[in-house]
Amino acid sequence: MNNTNSHDERIAKMVFASVYPLYLTKVEKKGRTKAELDEVITWLTGFNQKQLAEFMEKKVTFETFFGQATLNPNAGLITGTICGYRVEEISNPLTQQVRYLDKLVDELAKGKKMEKILRK
Template sequence: MNDSRDHDKRIATMTFASVYPMYIQKVEKKGRSKEELHEVITWLTGFDDKKLKELVSKKVTFAEFFEQASINRHANLITGVICGYRVEEIKNPLTQQVRYLDKLVDELAKGKKMEKILRSA
């Protein structure tokens, strides 16, 4: 139980700016674009490119990042395993939101079609 709280705290205090370049690298290495990555992030968070750039430059934590986000109402349709965790079973809301983003980036990098990534009811 303690490990889970430590993990959640570590995720909350990690800066989005420290992970963002890795997201770009991951998708571009697999032939996808930064624009497609931004489309995925916008779908999940509601952030436009200007806001995303601002949050990266301010080096906000994931906690601050998701506090400002308007999570897509279909985000609960994101399921599956990422980083060894089944996203739909994660209890901590912030950790779940970060893993949603990780899952979407992973699907983009794996070549999944955008209409499948950007879920709808």
């Protein structure tokens, strides 16, 4: 992966509220729902619906978003490739967390069963 500081900084500065609609469009095109997307996000981050709405309203960056998250203890079980890179090999913790979320959204869009996505 392009592990340059500028790449990691760019991801850190991305606004969660600007990426969320892209996630939603991706999963809805494949027949999944907003509720399922939100379930995946809350599983990973520990946030509830109200908190997610507040983060979107405040237009927080991924750095702030994941800085306040309590990552699910099973997040380390998320493996595989996203954008051609193995998520388990990403060295920057914030970049890895964002890619965990990307991977979960991809799995949801690909029709995986929710219990598999949530590593149950």
